[in-house]
Amino acid sequence: MPEKFASVDEYIAAFPTDVQTVLRKVRRTLHDAVPDATDRISYRMPAVTVSGKPLLYFAGWQKHISLYPIPETDDALAQELAPYKSGKGTLKFPLARPVPYDLIGRVAALFAAQR
Template sequence: MVASNVDEYIAGFPAETREVLERVRATIREALPEGTEVISYQIPAMRVDSKVVVFFAGWKKHISVYPVPVGDAAYARAIEPYQTGRGTLKFLLDKPIPYELIGRTAALLEAERGGH
């Protein structure tokens, strides 16, 4: 089933994954308070001024955040353990999720876009 909104998308996961996805969602909302949630490419995304800034997705053993912004050296070091592809951050569900890093990622993506 293809979700028509973020609530439906998150509802399709087991309880433990739903909890993480809800916290990721809240973290991104906090980083992008002017954003609007949408489903884009069949996964949750946050749009600001009609442009998608950040995507997140749940998987069986991890959650992912896309794309990866260009950051300073400290940010690059912080994301190193989570960067699995050129534009993907992958957070394993059996390890602590660095929500602050996810919020920082969303804020950097917005800044790259020319937002705040």
């Protein structure tokens, strides 16, 4: 993979076709949850931004898709996120299992509301 990407489309295109499909759907899910968002490359990965400021980052890896950071949640949502939590502020969604796009959308909407 290149060190730098000029656009989110270029970033996604650098992955195998099956991962591209997942990354595109994650991107669409984030934008559906936060309609006024735009995106750009920041820290060498896609960032969904609101008013020019990064809200969430998403990234493709060999065996998972990651989403960063995690917003403050209530106990019920925290329990739903627990199987995907990895380290402080990171969610990892294994590519070997169905990706919970609805959960990703709820995280994005919550984080946007908190901002």
